[in-house]
Amino acid sequence: MTILRSPAGIPDATVARLPLYLRALDELAASGTDVCSSEHLATAAGVNSAIVRKDLSHLGSYGTRGVGYDVRFLAGHIATVVGQTQPWPVVIVGAGHLGSALAAYQGFGARGVKVAAVVDADPALVGTVVGGHEVRSIDALTDVIEYGEVSLAIISTPPAAAQSVADALVAAGITSILNFAPTALQVPPHVDLRQVDVAAELQILGYHAHHRRQADPAEEAVLS
Amino acid sequence: MTILRSPAGIPDATVARLPLYLRALDELAASGTDVCSSEHLATAAGVNSAIVRKDLSHLGSYGTRGVGYDVRFLAGHIATVVGQTQPWPVVIVGAGHLGSALAAYQGFGARGVKVAAVVDADPALVGTVVGGHEVRSIDALTDVIEYGEVSLAIISTPPAAAQSVADALVAAGITSILNFAPTALQVPPHVDLRQVDVAAELQILGYHAHHRRQADPAEEAVLS
DNA sequence: GAGTGTGAACACTTTCACAGCC
DNA sequence: GGCTGTGAAAGTGTTCACACTC
Numbered sequence: 001m002t003i004l005r006s007p008a009g010i011p012d013a014t015v016a017r018l019p020l021y022l023r024a025l026d027e028l029a030a031s032g033t034d035v036c037s038s039e040h041l042a043t044a045a046g047v048n049s050a051i052v053r054k055d056l057s058h059l060g061s062y063g064t065r066g067v068g069y070d071v072r073f074l075a076g077h078i079a080t081v082v083g084q085t086q087p088w089p090v091v092i093v094g095a096g097h098l099g100s101a102l103a104a105y106q107g108f109g110a111r112g113v114k115v116a117a118v119v120d121a122d123p124a125l126v127g128t129v130v131g132g133h134e135v136r137s138i139d140a141l142t143d144v145i146e147y148g149e150v151s152l153a154i155i156s157t158p159p160a161a162a163q164s165v166a167d168a169l170v171a172a173g174i175t176s177i178l179n180f181a182p183t184a185l186q187v188p189p190h191v192d193l194r195q196v197d198v199a200a201e202l203q204i205l206g207y208h209a210h211h212r213r214q215a216d217p218a219e220e221a222v223l224s
Numbered sequence: 225m226t227i228l229r230s231p232a233g234i235p236d237a238t239v240a241r242l243p244l245y246l247r248a249l250d251e252l253a254a255s256g257t258d259v260c261s262s263e264h265l266a267t268a269a270g271v272n273s274a275i276v277r278k279d280l281s282h283l284g285s286y287g288t289r290g291v292g293y294d295v296r297f298l299a300g301h302i303a304t305v306v307g308q309t310q311p312w313p314v315v316i317v318g319a320g321h322l323g324s325a326l327a328a329y330q331g332f333g334a335r336g337v338k339v340a341a342v343v344d345a346d347p348a349l350v351g352t353v354v355g356g357h358e359v360r361s362i363d364a365l366t367d368v369i370e371y372g373e374v375s376l377a378i379i380s381t382p383p384a385a386a387q388s389v390a391d392a393l394v395a396a397g398i399t400s401i402l403n404f405a406p407t408a409l410q411v412p413p414h415v416d417l418r419q420v421d422v423a424a425e426l427q428i429l430g431y432h433a434h435h436r437r438q439a440d441p442a443e444e445a446v447l448s
Numbered sequence: 449g450a451g452t453g454t455g456a457a458c459a460c461t462t463t464c465a466c467a468g469c470c
Numbered sequence: 471g472g473c474t475g476t477g478a479a480a481g482t483g484t485t486c487a488c489a490c491t492c
Contacts, residue, residue, distance in 0.1 A: 261452090262451075262452070277453065285452080285453075289452045290449075290451050292452080293452090
């Protein structure tokens with residue numbers, strides 16, 4: 001029925017890179033590029049060209065051999081695949097430093113994300129405005145989600161509160177959660193959970209730095 | 225010469241999980257648990273037990289068959305492997321909403337991260353205090369890094385500024401960068417770069433949500 | 449009995465290399 | 471000639487299942 005074949009069964013690793021391609025293509029389009037090669041797109045997205053071609057082939061790609069990809073067309077196609085033809089409303093739970101920063105983040109609009117509401121448990125924060133959004137009570141969570149047809153949630157609470165927030169979100173019908181609190185959340189299997197742990201990222205960098213030190217005494221020597 | 229065998233060649237996937245184990249073990253220790261099984265640690269870290277055992281075996285693990293792992297001992301051992309015996313000083317470049325939130329984050333200390341300095345290019349921000357750190361000029365970057373022996377940097381600038389900041393960091397001797405700006409940074413091969421892209425994370429969640437809708441009409445039926 | 453440590457099977461991902469098309 | 475699209479190969483990561491130890 002649909003003209004574009006619905007590309008089911010895209011590998012996870014590919015899905016995780018589609019947003020990068022989308023971002024890169026938007027940049028290319030903004031800089032006036034109409035057509036780009038896989039090599040070109042690869043550097044713009046920070047990956048290598050073989051992987052770009054493989055990834056795009058999973059979408060039943062629409063490149064032209066000997067030429068490359070039509071930047072706008074490809075961007076539109078990926079946006080469709082990602083389901084980003086209209087913005088996803090997201091609720092931010094926790095209006096502390098991080099939650100406020102996210103609520104104020106200007107870059108969401110261009111990436112298909114719309115902050116639908118910001119809620120917090122702290123009565124002192126309820127009623128204040130962060131990033132143009134009035135903070136509402138966490139008790140209104142269900143209303144906010146149902147009324148706004150929200151299906152994505154961000155948890156930016158202290159770790160101790162994160163699990164009960166997750167439970168409340170799941171109870172309210174949320175099926176996709178992005179958790180910034182450094183805790184392993186327990187959610188039912190039908191809920192899609194992603195984790196961002198800044199301290200963990202730094203520790204991973206630390207590990208590599210630590211091992212460069214004791215493993216590469218030659219590194220300095222190369223320059224001398 | 226060292227008593228503990230230096231565990232070289234740990235797989236990347238394992239390294240990426242070590243911080244999670246560390247966090248989980250600290251929580252277990254705080255709740256008075258002295259010994260834990262791989263199953264126990266797995267749920268606390270949000271992974272499965274087979275992977276815990278495999279990961280720990282790469283460290284030349286020190287568990288006891290039939291019993292489990294000594295929580296404190298294992299935590300100490302992983303901390304050593306990660307190089308987290310003393311805190312890593314980190315410089316935050318960009319004191320906007322996100323940079324401020326990171327500077328103010330209370331959880332770094334317990335995870336072996338110490339904010340050494342916060343710098344920004346905006347003269348209006350220089351001199352202000354965020355999270356107890358006085359914002360310094362980006363011109364002082366080299367001084368800050370050399371004086372503080374900083375080897376980790378966080379970029380939390382607008383995307384347009386990120387590449388030149390990265391160049392400056394590399395020039396100042398930084399070899400590990402955590403980039404929050406949504407751009408693909410170009411860095412020399414000896415520099416370790418990790419990327420956090422919140423919008424991309426949400427888009428990945430969006431993709432799955434989008435496909436659940438059109439793929440699982442049965443999901444509702446299961447409950448009815 | 450309980451639970452680790454690990455080889456072997458499996459699954460997934462990336463890279464290679466080149467046929468096919470513009 | 472240049473670049474895509476893709477099988478086949480190589481590499482990496484996860485899961486299984488069970489011998490082994492306490």
